[in-house]
Amino acid sequence: MLSFTLLGSVVMSKNNVPLTRFRSQKEAALLIYLAHNEDTCQREFIADLLWESSSTKQALSNLRTILARLRKQLGDDAFDITRKTMALAPGRSHPADSVLLLKGLANIKGVDSAETANRLMRQLEAYTGEFCTDFYLKDGDNFNYWLTQTQEEIRRTVVLGYEKL
DSSP, rough: EEEEOSSSOEEEEEETEEEEOSSSHHHHHHHHHHHOOOOOOEHHHHHHHHOSSHHHHHHHHHHHHHHHHHHHHHOGGGGEOSSEEEEOTTSBBOOOHHHHOOOHHTTTTOSSHHHHHHHHHHHHHHSSBTTTTOOOTOOOOOHHHHHHHHHHHHHHHHHHHHOOO
């Protein structure tokens, strides 16, 4: 089972063993993106996210290469891949901590009781640091832009949570 800690320092693991054998940062970036988004993504979008300065044909070829490497490391069943789309395979990974935080905070509309305030406080305590605080993708402007936007979205959501308290 894959697990992803994306708040604070990035920690990705399979069956509680940290994943550290990435041949490129783009392999880690792909896993980060898929773990945080959870939805099925268009392969062309992912290719452009990671290789914006390459042609679409070259970017898709690069994506196939890193997918092959990741499948060797994580297992063939780690991904749900079609010719046009890709995602982490359902049921093969725990939700990323960033996803759990955002969903948990979204479920608390307002504080109308001590119980709700306690639930909100527990959710806010899950914010252990900025999203992917130590991750930067060299030559990945599109990915880094997405990373910065996601950091800001999570930060705003957490601040709104504290305002509700």
